[in-house]
Amino acid sequence: MKTKTLFKTALMVVALGAFTFSVTSCKKEGCTDDTAENYNPNARKDDGSCVYSKKQTPDPKPTDKADVTGLTKIGEGTTAEGTKLEVYGLEKAFAGYNYLFLAVYDKDGKLLKDGKLSLTTLMDMGTKKHASPVENPTSEKASDKGLYEAQVYFTMPSTSGSWKLIVTFVNSANAEEKADVSVTVDEPSNKVYLSFVAKDDSSKIFLAWALSQKPKVGVNDMEIVAFKMQDMMMFPPQTGLTIEIEPEMPSMGHGSPNNVHPVETSGGHYKGKVNFTMSGYWKIHVVVKRSGTIIADNISFDYSL
Amino acid sequence: MLCCACCATWAQHADTAIFLQIKPIELQTVYISDVTDRDDSLSSRRENVLGQFDYSIEAIPSLSVLRRGGFGFEPVLRGQQGNRSVLVIDGMRIAGACTDHMDPATGYIEPINFNKLDIETGGGGLSGTGTAGVLSIHTAIPSLNRNEVNLRSGADYRSSSRGYSVFSTADYSGKTTSISTGITRRHHHNYTAGGNREIAFTQFEKENFYTAWVQQLGKRMTFQMQYIGDRGRNIGFAALPMDVGRANADIGGAALMWYPVVGNWEKFVAKAYLSKVYHEMDDTRRPPESISMHMDMPGWSLTQGGFLQAFYNRRGRTKVSVHAEVYQQFSRAEMTMYPTGEAEMFLVTWPDITQRVIRLNTDFSHEKSLRQKFGINLNGEIQSSVMSDSLGIRQFSVYDTTHLTMRTDPVGAIDLFWQWRPFKPLHIKIKSGIAMRAPGRSELFGFFLFNTQDRYDYLGNSHLKSEKVWRNELTFSWLSNRWSAGVSAFCNLYRDYIYGVRDVGLGGVTPGSSGMKVWQNLSGAVFTGGEARVTVKANQRVVVRSDVSYIYAAQSDGSPLSMIAPLRWSISPEFTRGKWKYAMCATGQFQQNRIDVWFGEDVTSTWAILDASTAYKFSGKRSFTFECVLELANIFDRYYHAHLDWGNIPRMGRSLNLSLVMGWQYKMRKS
Numbered sequence: 004m005k006t007k008t009l010f011k012t013a014l015m016v017v018a019l020g021a022f023t024f025s026v027t028s029c030k031k032e033g034c035t036d037d038t039a040e041n042y043n044p045n046a047r048k049d050d051g052s053c054v055y056s057k058k059q060t061p062d063p064k065p066t067d068k069a070d071v072t073g074l075t076k077i078g079e080g081t082t083a084e085g086t087k088l089e090v091y092g093l094e095k096a097f098a099g100y101n102y103l104f105l106a107v108y109d110k111d112g113k114l115l116k117d118g119k120l121s122l123t124t125l126m127d128m129g130t131k132k133h134a135s136p137v138e139n140p141t142s143e144k145a146s147d148k149g150l151y152e153a154q155v156y157f158t159m160p161s162t163s164g165s166w167k168l169i170v171t172f173v174n175s176a177n178a179e180e181k182a183d184v185s186v187t188v189d190e191p192s193n194k195v196y197l198s199f200v201a202k203d204d205s206s207k208i209f210l211a212w213a214l215s216q217k218p219k220v221g222v223n224d225m226e227i228v229a230f231k232m233q234d235m236m237m238f239p240p241q242t243g244l245t246i247e248i249e250p251e252m253p254s255m256g257h258g259s260p261n262n263v264h265p266v267e268t269s270g271g272h273y274k275g276k277v278n279f280t281m282s283g284y285w286k287i288h289v290v291v292k293r294s295g296t297i298i299a300d301n302i303s304f305d306y307s308l
Numbered sequence: 309m310l311c312c313a314c315c316a317t318w319a320q321h322a323d324t325a326i327f328l329q330i331k332p333i334e335l336q337t338v339y340i341s342d343v344t345d346r347d348d349s350l351s352s353r354r355e356n357v358l359g360q361f362d363y364s365i366e367a368i369p370s371l372s373v374l375r376r377g378g379f380g381f382e383p384v385l386r387g388q389q390g391n392r393s394v395l396v397i398d399g400m401r402i403a404g405a406c407t408d409h410m411d412p413a414t415g416y417i418e419p420i421n422f423n424k425l426d427i428e429t430g431g432g433g434l435s436g437t438g439t440a441g442v443l444s445i446h447t448a449i450p451s452l453n454r455n456e457v458n459l460r461s462g463a464d465y466r467s468s469s470r471g472y473s474v475f476s477t478a479d480y481s482g483k484t485t486s487i488s489t490g491i492t493r494r495h496h497h498n499y500t501a502g503g504n505r506e507i508a509f510t511q512f513e514k515e516n517f518y519t520a521w522v523q524q525l526g527k528r529m530t531f532q533m534q535y536i537g538d539r540g541r542n543i544g545f546a547a548l549p550m551d552v553g554r555a556n557a558d559i560g561g562a563a564l565m566w567y568p569v570v571g572n573w574e575k576f577v578a579k580a581y582l583s584k585v586y587h588e589m590d591d592t593r594r595p596p597e598s599i600s601m602h603m604d605m606p607g608w609s610l611t612q613g614g615f616l617q618a619f620y621n622r623r624g625r626t627k628v629s630v631h632a633e634v635y636q637q638f639s640r641a642e643m644t645m646y647p648t649g650e651a652e653m654f655l656v657t658w659p660d661i662t663q664r665v666i667r668l669n670t671d672f673s674h675e676k677s678l679r680q681k682f683g684i685n686l687n688g689e690i691q692s693s694v695m696s697d698s699l700g701i702r703q704f705s706v707y708d709t710t711h712l713t714m715r716t717d718p719v720g721a722i723d724l725f726w727q728w729r730p731f732k733p734l735h736i737k738i739k740s741g742i743a744m745r746a747p748g749r750s751e752l753f754g755f756f757l758f759n760t761q762d763r764y765d766y767l768g769n770s771h772l773k774s775e776k777v778w779r780n781e782l783t784f785s786w787l788s789n790r791w792s793a794g795v796s797a798f799c800n801l802y803r804d805y806i807y808g809v810r811d812v813g814l815g816g817v818t819p820g821s822s823g824m825k826v827w828q829n830l831s832g833a834v835f836t837g838g839e840a841r842v843t844v845k846a847n848q849r850v851v852v853r854s855d856v857s858y859i860y861a862a863q864s865d866g867s868p869l870s871m872i873a874p875l876r877w878s879i880s881p882e883f884t885r886g887k888w889k890y891a892m893c894a895t896g897q898f899q900q901n902r903i904d905v906w907f908g909e910d911v912t913s914t915w916a917i918l919d920a921s922t923a924y925k926f927s928g929k930r931s932f933t934f935e936c937v938l939e940l941a942n943i944f945d946r947y948y949h950a951h952l953d954w955g956n957i958p959r960m961g962r963s964l965n966l967s968l969v970m971g972w973q974y975k976m977r978k979s
Contacts, residue, residue, distance in 0.1 A: 220655075221702025222709070254601070254647035257815050259706055278706040280756075280817065283645070283653030307651035 067114050069106035069149035077103075080170065080182035085110030088170050088182050091150070093215075096188045098160045099196035100211035100228050104150040105140075107172055116145040119173040123236075124155055128164035136209060136230035136238035138270075156211050156230060156238075158198065160190040193306045199291070201298040207232040208241050210289065212304050213272070218279065220308060225277040227265050227289075240271025245292040250277055253286050282308040360473075360494075361419055369839035369857040370429055370796075371443075372873035376954040377545035378469065378499055378510030380415035380552075384952075386429060386798060387835055387859040387872045388440035391748045392775075396435045397422075397445045398534065399579060399615060400561050405587035405607035406552070407641045407657050407750065407757045410545055414443075416538040416557035416585070418492045418516040420475050422447045429798065430779045431723025431741040434617065434631040434669050436687040439745045439777045440800065440835075449520045449532060450488040454481035457974040464967030468941075468960045469510070471496025482976075484524040492516040498544070501958035502947030509544035509551055509594070510957075532563045542593070547955030548760045549599065553590030559583040572622045580614040600819035607641035607658065625675040636664045639749050640697070643756075657757055659700020661749045664692045673725075681727040688720040691746040695753040695770075703755050704768075707814070712770035717746035719774055733788045739781040747772040751806050751827045758818040759808070761954050762870070762908040764825040765816045766808050773829050776803045790845055797838035805833035807869070810906060832864030854879040860902075870907035873952055874900035889923040900951040910956070915948035917941075931973035939965045 032050035033043035039053035074091035081087050091104040105122075107115040121139045125132055136156040145151050157166060168184040195212040213226040225248065229241035246265045251258045259280045265273035279285055284307045291299040362381040366373045373381035374389070385393035395402070395413045404411040422445045426433075429441040436442075458479040465472050477490035495513045500506050520534040536559045543552040561581035567574065589605035613635025620628040641658035666689065673683030694714040695701065704711040723741025730736070747769075750757055754768040783796040808825035816823045837859035844852045856877040861869040878895035896916030903909035921939035928934070945962035953959065 219702060220699055221705045252653070254650060255645075255653070255817065255819055257817050257821075260814055261706060280703055280706050281653050281655035282651070284647070284650040 067112070069104075069114055069145075071104070071106070071148075071150070074104055078168065078184040078186045080168075080184035082172065082180035082182040084178070084180050086115070086172060086174070086180050086182070087112075088172070088184060090168060090170075090184050090186070096157060096166075096186050097191040097195075098157050098188055099191050100154060100156050100213045102215060103153045103155055104148075105153065105170065106150055107145070114145075114149045115172075115174065116149055117143065117175050119143045120151045120153070120170065122153060122155070122168050122170045124157065124166060124168055126157075126159065126164050126166050131235070133235040134238065136228075136240075154213075154228075156196070156209060156228065157186075157188045158196070158209055159188075161186075161188045162190070194304055195306070197289075197302050197304065199299040199302055201291075201293070203293060203296055203298050208291070208299070209238070210246075210291070210302070212287075212306075218277070218306055218308060220279050220282055222261075223277050223279065225265060225275050225287075227273045227275075229271045229273065242267060242271055243293060244273070244298075246273050246275075247290040247292070248275060248277060249288045249290075250279065251286050251288060252281075252283055254284065279308055361414055361417060364419065365414060365425075367878070368425075368427065369841060369855045369876070370427055370441075372859075372876075372952055374409070374871060374952050374954060375950070375957070376410065376547040377512070377543065377551075377957070378496060378507075379512040379514075379540075379543055380410060380412060380545075380555075382409050382412040383414055383443060384871075385427070385438070385440040385443065386800070386837065387861050387869075388800070389871065390751075392438055392440040392745065393443060394435060394438035394441075395443045395445070397536075397559060398447050398449070398561065399435065400559060400581035400583060401611050401613060401635055401637070402557070402559060402583040402585065403609040403611055403637050403639060403749075405585040405609040405639065405641070406555075406589075407605075407607060407754065408548065408760065410543075410548070410552055410589075411555050411557075411585065411587050413557075415540070415555065416516075416559070417445060417536065418475070418490075418518075418538075420448065420477055420490045420492055421445075421516065421518045421536055423449075429796070430739050430781050430800075431687075431721050431743060432671070432685050432725065432739070434629055434671060436633075436667055436669050436689060436721065437665075437719075437745065439743050439775065439779065439802075447518070447520065447534060447536070448479075448488055448490075449534060450479050450481050450486035450522055452481060452486050452522055452524060452530070453483055454486075455483065455976045456481055457976065458971065459974075460969060460971040462967065462969035464965060466496065466499075466963055466965045468963030469496040469499035486522045487520070489519040490517070499960045499963075502942070502945045502961035504961065505947070505958070507546055507958055509546040512540065512543040514538065514540035514543070514555075528567045528569070530565045532565065533561070535560045542590070544593075546957045547953070549594065550589045550591035550603070550605075551593060553588040553592075555585075555587050557583065557585045572620050573618060574621045575617075575619040577617040577619075578614070579617075581612070583609075583611045585609045602646045604644045604646075605641065605657075608639070610638045612636050627671075627673050629669075629671045631669040631671075632667070633669070634664070634666045636662060637749075638662050655703060655755060656697050656700045657755050658749060659695050659697035659703070659753060659755060661753045662694045662696065663749060664694075666690050679729045683725050685721070685723040685725075685741070687722075687743075688718075690716060690718050692716045693746070693749070693752055700753070700755060704753075704770075707767060708770075710771075715752070715770065717774050719744040719746045723779070733786050735783075735785040735787070737781075737783040737785075739783075740779070742776065742778050745775040745777070747774065747806055747827070754827075756817045758821060759825075762808075762825075762906060763820065763822045764808065764810070765818055765821050765823070767811075767814070767824055767826045769827045772806060772827060773804045775806050775829070777801065791843060793840070793842040795838065795840045797836075799836040800834070802833040802835070803831070804829035805863070806830075807833070807863075830863055833862065833869060834864075835859065835861045835869075849884050850881065851884075852879070852881045862902075868902035868904050870904040870909060871952055872900070872902065873950070874898045874912070887925050889925070891921050891923075893919045895919075897950055909951075912949065912951040912956075915946065915950075917946050917948070918943045931975070933971045933973075935969045937965075937967050941965060 034041045034053040035049040036053045041054050071091050075094050077090050077092045077096045079089045087108040089106045092101050109115055123137055124135045135158045138154040140151045140153050166186045166188050170182050172180045198209045201208055209230045211228050213228050227246055229244055230238045231241040232238055259278040262278050263276035265275035268274050287304045289302045365371055365383050370386055372384050375381045402413045424446040426444040433442050461476045463474045473494040475492040479488035493515045498506050498508055498510045516538045518536040523531045525531055538557045540555040545551050563579035566576040587607045591599050615633035618630045639658045639661045643655050643657050645653040669687045671685045675681045701713055721743035725739040727737045752768050752770050757766040777800050779800045781798040785794040806827055807830050809828040811824050811826045814824035839857040841855040858875045859872050861872045875898040880893035882891040899914045900912045919941045923937040926934040941963045942961055949956050949958045
């Protein structure tokens with residue numbers, strides 16, 4: 004019965020083939036992390052098999068250089084005495100509250116870790132000049148990475164004029180050196196800075212969202228910094244405010260629950276929690292009060308997660 | 309014992325009735341062997357091989373369907389939704405991949421795939437887990453040693469949806485090997501409701517392929533392999549703001565069956581299976597002005613499992629079955645929204661949920677005498693549920709910092725039954741048991757699942773308690789030559805019933821949402837009601853079947869639960885003469901006043917429709933059979949909707965349906 008056997012075998016093969024073919028995943032699994040050793044560009048779904056080389060961290064830098072891994076250089080300058088200053092940020096300088104890291108090298112290229120560093124900002128708009136809020140390093144010693152940490156609030160981007168940092172460095176010999184560092188300040192892609200005129204005393208107040216790391220879906224610590232414009236050159240921290248936040252996704256018309264209004268910690272810093280339930284464009288409405296009166300309420304930050 | 313499915317053949321309007329000589333397909337509830345031993349035309353119904361499975365399911369008295377479009381109705385057993393009604397296919401489990409229930413597992417099965425649908429209400433059986441019961445589909449696994457080849461082919465056309473279905477099957481049954489395969493294709497456009505009103509977005513298109521292979525290995529062992537592949541696309545869902553772009557399912561299983569001669573142990577089975585579903589929503593076919601924002605919503609599910617069974621049978625009177633199973637179900641669903649001119653929004657609605665179950669099920673029954681039989685069924689399982697997507701965990705942390713990412717729930721059931729035949733035609737059966745159900749994937753970890761009926765977003769609650777039920781059923785059946793009747797009454801009392809409850813403190817999320825509901829445990833809920841069926845065989849030619857079913861459901865304070873079907877009835881007389889058969893079917897539902905307003909339900913008026921059909925069956929030479937059926941469904945072109953029709957989408961109006969099926973049987977000489 005030859006045809007019978009042939010027919011049987013053919014059907015068996017078809018059945019087996021169909022079964023195996025369909026059961027094998029069309030969604031190929033493998034390692035999808037391109038930093039891993041076994042990265043598979045054809046894998047569509049990560050199966051947790053990624054293997055990382057132990058040499059992930061680069062060789063330790065020679066001790067005479069500051070550790071600037073992960074930072075972006077935003078400018079540099081040299082003092083009259085030949086001391087070189089390099090300025091880094093978490094990203095390129097932007098209008099808003101920037102976390103800056105400065106490395107000081109003497110004229111021979113040796114990293115200086117002792118000395119008092121301070122800075123001011125200057126925006127030259129041609130017809131006028133003004134400074135902006137600055138928080139100087141709290142220590143007279145550089146960090147373990149050899150960097151001095153300061154925070155600078157650029158109140159506008161470089162399109163209005165040109166910014167520079169005026170850095171003063173008092174070295175171990177107590178000699179004061181100065182250098183100018185030109186900085187290009189971009190308009191940030193997210194609105195993380197704002198200013199308003201207080202309704203009670205008409206003072207100009209600058210607020211910024213201090214982002215030491217990018218916000219994510221979930222519960223985020225939210226830190227807001229506030230500074231007051233005393234005059235064109237002086238911008239002290241603004242204390243004594245009551246800040247209320249309300250996040251919203253404008254195109255969806257919904258907010259998120261369980262946010263915590265920022266509470267003043269010190270020196271114009273206010274810490275709370277802001278919650279994002281999904282990625283997308285979020286607007287954080289801000290209401291500022293002082294001694295019970297609302298001094299600003301039509302202001303907001305925004306962020307596209 | 310309760311044999312239902314009388315109106316299945318003359319199911320609500322749209323389907324044709326075909327009586328096939330070859331491979332009868334029965335839809336009946338079975339679980340007691342002694343009654344169904346009888347080859348009784350009253351208790352077996354030869355079913356519609358081309359009909360859309362959705363309508364066949366609906367005609368079964370203990371089932372109702374939640375309908376959201378022209379295809380893919382979600383079956384509900386005695387009003388108890390969700391995974392309170394469990395579906396298994398030859399013991400294999402499958403989970404839909406759509407968070408909005410647009411792909412019930414029954415949508416992936418075609419009538420030619422299966423032989424029998426068993427409905428076990430309440431406890432019993434070896435599939436465990438369902439508090440309301442289990443729908444068990446037995447597929448068309450070919451039997452050995454018939455020495456024949458069967459070929460069938462058919463087509464049908466439905467005027468209301470200007471659509472057709474075609475199928476082809478081929479079966480070979482030899483001494484040691486048998487194979488069956490089949491393919492189905494359906495393509496339907498929008499259907500028209502009463503008054504010639506076209507209901508947009510009720511189109512669908514799909515193909516289905518199945519194959520099964522049985523091989524005898526040695527004298528007492530057989531190996532079985534089966535596969536069902538289903539591919540659907542462009543399936544409209546009129547009741548929802550979007551349709552299904554693609555729905556693909558693959559189900560495969562392999563089993564080893566051993567029939568030893570070891571004492572009274574009859575059979576041992578070892579089976580492993582895998583089912584994979586991919587589902588994708590599509591809003592691109594909707595008018596742009598009706599969509600607030602374009603969205604992509606893909607979903608994936610993967611179920612893998614295996615089980616071992618042992619069957620013991622002592623003199624046909626004492627039977628013990630043991631079933632040990634492990635399975636794992638993985639689900640993931642995402643939602644990406646595209647607002648104009650802004651960053652896209654992304655969230656995971658099923659954040660990589662894995663549920664693993666290990667269970668042991670034992671069924672014992674003993675026939676004390678020809679009149680009495682009793683038994684006990686024990687099911688113990690441990691379910692572990694894990695949410696592992698890190699984005700999903702962060703999403704939930706906004707709502708509840710104590711939200712669990714994993715939990716382990718031991719659950720189980722104990723059911724007892726007693727069956728008595730006080731005198732010949734009367735059978736009485738009583739069933740009682742308690743069961744516990746662990747919360748399901750959406751109830752625990754679903755994030756912002758928008759329900760289009762009540763317009764609320766649903767949020768999972770990882771602190772839910774397992775649901776408990778005390779389930780009872782009393783059945784009376786009367787079987788005589790001239791007529792048979794069955795009445796089944798049930799009462800399921802729930803504690804910690806899981807239900808969506810409005811949280812007034814939380815706002816909704818989806819555009820147009822009315823707010824947020826969180827899954828909570830209600831202190832109690834009750835489901836009660838029953839089904840009754842009468843079949844009268846007036847003479848050799850005339851048979852009249854009728855059935856009625858009713859459900860009453862309430863929360864512990866008496867307020868109604870959502871989406872409960874009202875009193876349903878059907879009556880169908882049938883006249884056979886030679887090769888011709890003529891039948892009519894009247895069916896309807898009464899007004900449903902008991903509604904949950906917070907579920908967006910409104911009162912549905914009473915309705916009734918009438919269908920008529922004619923069938924011609926011809927058996928020719930060389931075992932050739934030919935059947936042709938012409939049906940006029942909804943003769944009076946009524947414009948109506950059933951209570952469980954989501955969004956009140958109207959049902960089909962008058963439709964003329966024609967179907968033809970041909971079959972050949974070739975008997976082989978034994979070699």
